[in-house]
Amino acid sequence: xxxxxxxxxxxxxxxxxxxxxxxxxxxxxxxxxxxxxxxxxxxxxxxxxxxxxxxxxxxxxxxxxxxxxxxxxxxxxxxxxxxxxxxxxxxxxxxxxxxxxxxxxxxxxxxxxxxxxxxxxxxxxxxxxxxxxxxxxxxxxxxxxxxxxxxxxxxxxxxxxxxxxxxxxxxxxxxxxxxxxxxxxxxxxxxxxxxxxxxxxxxxxxxxxxxxxxxxxxxxxxxxxxxxxxxxxxxxxxxxxxxxxxxxxxxxxxxxxxxxxxxxxxxxxxxxxxxxxxxxxxxxxxxxxxxxxxxxxxxxxxxxxxxxxxxxxxx
Ligand code: NDP
Ligand code: OXD
Numbered sequence: 594x595x596x597x598x599x600x601x602x603x604x605x606x607x608x609x610x611x612x613x614x615x616x617x618x619x620x621x622x623x624x625x626x627x628x629x630x631x632x633x634x635x636x637x638x639x640x641x642x643x644x645x646x647x648x649x650x651x652x653x654x655x656x657x658x659x660x661x662x663x664x665x666x667x668x669x670x671x672x673x674x675x676x677x678x679x680x681x682x683x684x685x686x687x688x689x690x691x692x693x694x695x696x697x698x699x700x701x702x703x704x705x706x707x708x709x710x711x712x713x714x715x716x717x718x719x720x721x722x723x724x725x726x727x728x729x730x731x732x733x734x735x736x737x738x739x740x741x742x743x744x745x746x747x748x749x750x751x752x753x754x755x756x757x758x759x760x761x762x763x764x765x766x767x768x769x770x771x772x773x774x775x776x777x778x779x780x781x782x783x784x785x786x787x788x789x790x791x792x793x794x795x796x797x798x799x800x801x802x803x804x805x806x807x808x809x810x811x812x813x814x815x816x817x818x819x820x821x822x823x824x825x826x827x828x829x830x831x832x833x834x835x836x837x838x839x840x841x842x843x844x845x846x847x848x849x850x851x852x853x854x855x856x857x858x859x860x861x862x863x864x865x866x867x868x869x870x871x872x873x874x875x876x877x878x879x880x881x882x883x884x885x886x887x888x889x890x891x892x893x894x895x896x897x898x899x900x901x902x903x904x905x906x907x908x
Pocket of ligand 1: 661662663664686690733734735736737738739756757758759760761771788789790791792794795821822823847848871872873874875908
């Protein structure tokens with residue numbers, strides 16, 4: 594059996610995804626939404642932000658492949674069929690995220706924004722520089738992405754800890770978990786990295802009461818927030834208030850709710866706040882499609898799908 598694939602990548606240029614599908618699955622029938630198709634003939638849907646109701650109408654669908662790592666938007670779909678949802682786990686995406694997280698951590702640690710301001714004024718002045726070993730970095734979400742970032746930050750010499758839902762064991766990374774582990778995790782953290790999925794449990798977690806629990810050992814230069822998880826994790830007004838009042842020394846934000854970030858948002862103009870437009874780890878068709886096609890082939894040969902999300906946990 595070689596099932597038919599529907600590709601629906603709303604908001605993205607579908608062309609590279611279609612090209613990669615045709616290259617990796619020659620001979621397999623591929624339909625690109627919104628072209629005409631018979632909904633009953635589709636076996637697999639490869640989606641990013643599919644239009645509401647599209648998936649519910651595919652009566653013979655066998656599995657849904659998200660084209661990104663996060664599935665929160667997909668899980669918000671009305672009438673989402675009760676089928677396996679496979680998300681992206683891919684070295685290319687992980688590497689991209691680790692690059693972004695390390696870049697932002699070093700930007701704050703090495704006080705680059707302050708040097709940029711000095712450069713604009715032609716000022717030659719060294720600023721206090723603690724050693725990485727004196728700085729507690731805390732990674733919220735120790736999944737595929739959080740683990741790789743934590744290991745890279747540890748390699749740079751930071752004191753790295755992670756916080757997850759269940760206990761974790763990563764060599765050299767102190768582990769905290771659950772609501773009961775959060776206060777101790779925050780109390781030793783000065784660079785807070787968020788790589789959590791957006792779920793009913795994590796929505797709005799990055800808020801003033803949490804920022805107030807971060808270590809102030811190196812204030813006013815730290816603590817800082819780095820969020821590349823999802824915009825819905827953060828309370829934007831609390832970040833603005835925290836940076837203005839010095840509860841946070843700065844932030845690096847890649848994700849917002851809604852996106853794009855409102856041009857009128859005060860976040861754009863706050864000192865020591867770095868904004869990137871949801872580009873920390875872009876999904877790359879050439880890196881992702883071969884793995885999806887291999888999964889479909891293995892599934893058709895009777896093997897189980899991998900990287901299937903747990904609908905009950907919402908990630
Ligand atoms: P994973 O599913 O591999 O990891 C999720 C981690 O979050 C796990 O460690 C999990 O804990 C933890 N977690 C989930 N819920 C809670 C909770 N309530 N309390 C504490 N910890 C929790 O996801 P990935 O690492 O692959 O991706 C993380 C997120 O990154 C994605 O969901 C997506 O939103 C975002 N992302 C952003 C991109 C960007 O460009 N900005 C690109 C790609 C992804 P446990 O280990 O116990 O299960
Ligand atoms: C993802 C993303 O979830 O790009 O992969 O945000």
